[in-house]
Amino acid sequence: MPVTVLLVDDEPLVRAGLRAVLEAQPDIEVVGEAADGAAVIPLVRQLRPDVVAMDVRMPLLDGIEATRAVLRTVDEPPKILVVTTFENDEYVYEALRAGADGFLLKRARPAEIVHAVRLVAEGESLLFPASVRQLAAEYGDDGGNRAARAVLDRARLTEREAEVLRLMARGLSNAEIAARLVVGTETVKSHVSAVLAKLGARDRTQAVITAYESGFVAPG
Amino acid sequence: MPVTVLLVDDEPLVRAGLRAVLEAQPDIEVVGEAADGAAVIPLVRQLRPDVVAMDVRMPLLDGIEATRAVLRTVDEPPKILVVTTFENDEYVYEALRAGADGFLLKRARPAEIVHAVRLVAEGESLLFPASVRQLAAEYGDDGGNRAARAVLDRARLTEREAEVLRLMARGLSNAEIAARLVVGTETVKSHVSAVLAKLGARDRTQAVITAYESGFVAPG
DNA sequence: GATCGGCTCCCCCGTGCGGGGGAGGCCCGT
DNA sequence: ACGGGCCTCCCCCGCACGGGGGAGCCGATC
Numbered sequence: 001m002p003v004t005v006l007l008v009d010d011e012p013l014v015r016a017g018l019r020a021v022l023e024a025q026p027d028i029e030v031v032g033e034a035a036d037g038a039a040v041i042p043l044v045r046q047l048r049p050d051v052v053a054m055d056v057r058m059p060l061l062d063g064i065e066a067t068r069a070v071l072r073t074v075d076e077p078p079k080i081l082v083v084t085t086f087e088n089d090e091y092v093y094e095a096l097r098a099g100a101d102g103f104l105l106k107r108a109r110p111a112e113i114v115h116a117v118r119l120v121a122e123g124e125s126l127l128f129p130a131s132v133r134q135l136a137a138e139y140g141d142d143g144g145n146r147a148a149r150a151v152l153d154r155a156r157l158t159e160r161e162a163e164v165l166r167l168m169a170r171g172l173s174n175a176e177i178a179a180r181l182v183v184g185t186e187t188v189k190s191h192v193s194a195v196l197a198k199l200g201a202r203d204r205t206q207a208v209i210t211a212y213e214s215g216f217v218a219p220g
Numbered sequence: 221m222p223v224t225v226l227l228v229d230d231e232p233l234v235r236a237g238l239r240a241v242l243e244a245q246p247d248i249e250v251v252g253e254a255a256d257g258a259a260v261i262p263l264v265r266q267l268r269p270d271v272v273a274m275d276v277r278m279p280l281l282d283g284i285e286a287t288r289a290v291l292r293t294v295d296e297p298p299k300i301l302v303v304t305t306f307e308n309d310e311y312v313y314e315a316l317r318a319g320a321d322g323f324l325l326k327r328a329r330p331a332e333i334v335h336a337v338r339l340v341a342e343g344e345s346l347l348f349p350a351s352v353r354q355l356a357a358e359y360g361d362d363g364g365n366r367a368a369r370a371v372l373d374r375a376r377l378t379e380r381e382a383e384v385l386r387l388m389a390r391g392l393s394n395a396e397i398a399a400r401l402v403v404g405t406e407t408v409k410s411h412v413s414a415v416l417a418k419l420g421a422r423d424r425t426q427a428v429i430t431a432y433e434s435g436f437v438a439p440g
Numbered sequence: 441g442a443t444c445g446g447c448t449c450c451c452c453c454g455t456g457c458g459g460g461g462g463a464g465g466c467c468c469g470t
Numbered sequence: 471a472c473g474g475g476c477c478t479c480c481c482c483c484g485c486a487c488g489g490g491g492g493a494g495c496c497g498a499t500c
Binding site: 168169170171173201202203204205206208209212 | 388389390391393421422423424425426428429432
């Protein structure tokens with residue numbers, strides 16, 4: 001059965017764009033739209049979507065409050081994917097603290113948007129810490145590390161994965177990590193892949209960046 | 221003509237080991253040995269080696285003082301490669317501040333030792349920041365970041381290389397960096413290789429680690 | 441007993457990465 | 471006028487990396 005998505009954004013253009021991108025996927029179905037946060041709760045109750053793609057800046061009730069409201073009042077709440085143009089990092093951070101499962105940039109490529117929806121639908125946390133920082137820089141926004149911390153707080157790495165990430169952050173290769181942990185390199189690759197997925201990192205470098213940005217490893 | 225090396229270490233065993241490793245290379249020649257720092261200056265004057273492999277902990281005159289003395293009193297001084305078992309990070313840091321061109325762990329593999337000698341002989345700075353951290357951790361030594369800072373201070377990156385490193389530290393791939401700087405990917409690869417060589421990093425992840433450890437990029 | 445998450449290991453596969461060279465153009469200092 | 475540093479781009483090449491599957495084992499949980 002397909003992943004059902006509710007779109008919440010005050011701009012019709014954005015909703016149309018998201019709908020076009022998501023409906024192009026056979027396994028994703030957009031089941032409804034809302035133009036402001038206040039309309040979200042009844043729609044969630046009615047449609048019971050798997051994922052809510054939620055804008056942060058909206059009239060009446062913003063994405064953060066709407067996220068809190070949904071999580072507080074709905075049984076088996078949907079996954080919340082915060083959508084942002086990212087003029088304001090603060091909002092994203094707050095939304096994550098409010099319980100959102102991931103965030104997504106409007107500027108992201110279609111494939112990334114689709115990927116993000118699938119990921120949160122599967123119960124994985126969050127996306128794009130390093131690339132958020134990168135895009136934030138383009139906008140002159142200095143943000144990132146607080147979001148990165150939120151990412152890691154919510155990433156729910158297993159003990160082994162955390163251990164692997166720590167070694168990655170010391171510059172060790174997969175083979176070296178394998179030797180250190182006395183396991184096979186294939187095992188390490190599995191853990192590394194899990195870490196990359198959970199952190200939304202494209203490669204080990206981005207994962208290590210997130211580790212530093214979040215304070216997961218101490219710079220000093 | 222071969223690279224000439226003067227070995228300075230109070231332990232004959234270490235000298236013998238270094239000699240064996242280095243003389244196995246056709247392009248490297250060990251031209252002399254000294255057992256303490258005090259003997260270094262006259263030997264340098266007499267032998268005019270390209271590189272001095274200098275232990276830090278020695279009787280009479282330690283490696284730091286010996287390094288200062290050589291650089292202060294000899295015209296066209298040799299490159300100084302500080303050799304350490306690294307129980308003490310402080311010494312290495314001081315030696316680098318004193319003007320040493322690189323540091324090297326006794327536990328390093330022969331190939332790394334040879335590589336280090338060749339590098340400093342060619343005028344490149346320094347080696348193994350990330351792996352130093354790694355080995356330091358094995359010894360329960362928490363050191364690393366001060367040495368990393370010294371590495372970067374002395375790495376003398378060109379403007380372009382520094383720019384590339386900053387982008388690497390934001391998680392960008394070579395292709396993305398190329399797009400950002402409006403140059404070819406081959407150009408970026410050249411810069412990245414130069415950065416890796418100067419920082420003594422094996423891969424971009426280690427380079428980014430060094431960037432964070434040294435404060436070259438701000439964690440926050 | 442069955443189910444689930446975590447850890448382990450395996451396959452195939454594409455490609456980005458990094459090493460090793462070289463080369464031309466540019467500016468700058470001698 | 472020449473060399474040297476820097477930036478630019480090119481070649482070949484091997485390999486580690488990362489994606490996408492699958493599978494067995496164990497302990498906890500239901």
